[in-house]
Amino acid sequence: MPVDILVGAQWGDEGKGRITDLLASSADFVARFSGGDNAGHTISIGKDIFKLHLIPSGIVHRGVTCIIGNGVVVNPKVLIEELEGLSRRGLEVSQTRLKLSDRAHVITTGHVALDQAIEIAKGQNAIGTTKRGIGPAYTDKAARIGIRAGLMSNPTEFADAVASHLEEKNQLLNRLFDQDYIDIKEERPKYLEYARIIAPFVTNTSAIIHDALSLDKNIIAEGAQGTLLDLDHGTYPFVTSSWPTSAGALGGLGIGPSSVRRVIGVAKAFTSRVGEGPFPCEILGEDGTRLRGTGENPWDEFGTTTGRPRRVGWLDLAILRHSALVNGLTELAITKLDILSAFAEIPICVGYRLDGKMLRHFPSDLRTLERCQPDYVQLPGWSKDITGARRWSDLPTNAQRYIEFISDTMNLPIRWISVGPDREQVVYS
Numbered sequence: 001m002p003v004d005i006l007v008g009a010q011w012g013d014e015g016k017g018r019i020t021d022l023l024a025s026s027a028d029f030v031a032r033f034s035g036g037d038n039a040g041h042t043i044s045i046g047k048d049i050f051k052l053h054l055i056p057s058g059i060v061h062r063g064v065t066c067i068i069g070n071g072v073v074v075n076p077k078v079l080i081e082e083l084e085g086l087s088r089r090g091l092e093v094s095q096t097r098l099k100l101s102d103r104a105h106v107i108t109t110g111h112v113a114l115d116q117a118i119e120i121a122k123g124q125n126a127i128g129t130t131k132r133g134i135g136p137a138y139t140d141k142a143a144r145i146g147i148r149a150g151l152m153s154n155p156t157e158f159a160d161a162v163a164s165h166l167e168e169k170n171q172l173l174n175r176l177f178d179q180d181y182i183d184i185k186e187e188r189p190k191y192l193e194y195a196r197i198i199a200p201f202v203t204n205t206s207a208i209i210h211d212a213l214s215l216d217k218n219i220i221a222e223g224a225q226g227t228l229l230d231l232d233h234g235t236y237p238f239v240t241s242s243w244p245t246s247a248g249a250l251g252g253l254g255i256g257p258s259s260v261r262r263v264i265g266v267a268k269a270f271t272s273r274v275g276e277g278p279f280p281c282e283i284l285g286e287d288g289t290r291l292r293g294t295g296e297n298p299w300d301e302f303g304t305t306t307g308r309p310r311r312v313g314w315l316d317l318a319i320l321r322h323s324a325l326v327n328g329l330t331e332l333a334i335t336k337l338d339i340l341s342a343f344a345e346i347p348i349c350v351g352y353r354l355d356g357k358m359l360r361h362f363p364s365d366l367r368t369l370e371r372c373q374p375d376y377v378q379l380p381g382w383s384k385d386i387t388g389a390r391r392w393s394d395l396p397t398n399a400q401r402y403i404e405f406i407s408d409t410m411n412l413p414i415r416w417i418s419v420g421p422d423r424e425q426v427v428y429s
Contacts, residue, residue, distance in 0.1 A: 002261035008226030011273035015335035017041025030058025033252030039224035070103035071252020102150030110169030128275030206254030238277030281313035322362035
């Protein structure tokens with residue numbers, strides 16, 4: 001069977017992990033294609049909550065092979081911690097179940113230190129990165145001075161390469177940012193051990209994917225972050241350093257467009273984002289707090305990776321239309337519909353007005369976006385707990401109308417509607 005690509009249709013944090021988890025029940029492979037451990041996917045199975053950062057969400061399904069593709073940047077320390085964390089919970093991850101691309105680039109302590117130093121130096125102009133070394137690792141990749149995972153097959157050579165790399169980063173850290181030197185003598189043995197542990201997982205994942213396609217296997221390409229964080233098509237410069245759009249899945253896994261069957265966009269029933277940058281539909285005050293939650297529950301609007309409170313706002317269809325065009329979306333999954341049960345009336349942004357005129361396309365210039373005024377349509381709420389809904393007919397009429405309005409306006413079918421954090425709390429429409 002061809003590849004199904006799953007992407008975030010907003011600023012990330014849309015609930016891609018839980019939709020991937022649903023689809024993985026009938027999948028043979030789940031493959032991450034971009035980003036690094038700046039991503040955070042949460043899966044709730046009863047009382048068990050899994051928070052994953054590098055390993056694909058399909059890992060909780062025992063029959064699924066998981067792939068970390070060449071488009072991902074991998075911090076070996078974080079990957080090992082994640083493997084050990086799953087093992088402690090009784091979920092052993094063998095080399096037959098997890099594959100790491102030999103072309104994936106490695107994040108080092110030098111990248112992390114640089115990321116932190118750069119953000120500090122920018123002061124009030126900071127982008128709001130997770131400070132996990134993602135940007136500097138992709139910078140080295142583009143500059144053709146990065147270290148790839150394939151080098152771990154020779155742990156000594158890998159450790160030597162990291163040591164040389166850290167010598168170069170030390171010069172930048174000290175001379176440009178007045179930061180302390182990284183202790184290379186202390187770091188080299190760590191990377192030697194990282195390589196010994198991870199090397200058995202490293203392989204040519206593109207070849208595995210193509211073999212799977214020839215055998216008619218079902219493959220899900222799991223995106224990280226979201227369309228508006230895409231390096232080219234997002235709200236630049238307040239974006240990530242990779243391509244979390246559907247095109248990124250092709251390069252990030254080494255497949256061609258003819259392998260793709262469908263592109264699924266995941267969107268919250270409202271909008272959220274972490275970090276700086278324009279946010280036309282942002283709401284503050286009491287309504288914002290009601291959307292965000294208090295942080296007491298793991299599914300409240302606080303970053304899975306950073307713990308930062310997310311900025312929240314009403315659903316923005318201008319963003320979703322942009323995502324549909326950029327990704328070639330064939331269908332949508334809507335998450336967190338249950339959160340809107342708290343509102344008697346629910347605004348939806350149907351587009352932006354600029355100087356009194358409706359815009360046809362999402363602005364690429366942030367100064368223009370900052371001047372845009374959302375054009376809202378008010379829909380009636382339903383003021384009823386829907387967390388027990390499992391069928392379309394279980395949803396209140398106004399909740400159905402809310403979903404139908406999105407589908408009709410976007411001209412896209414909505415296949416899944418989550419009404420709670422648990423795996424079973426989904427309405428199939």
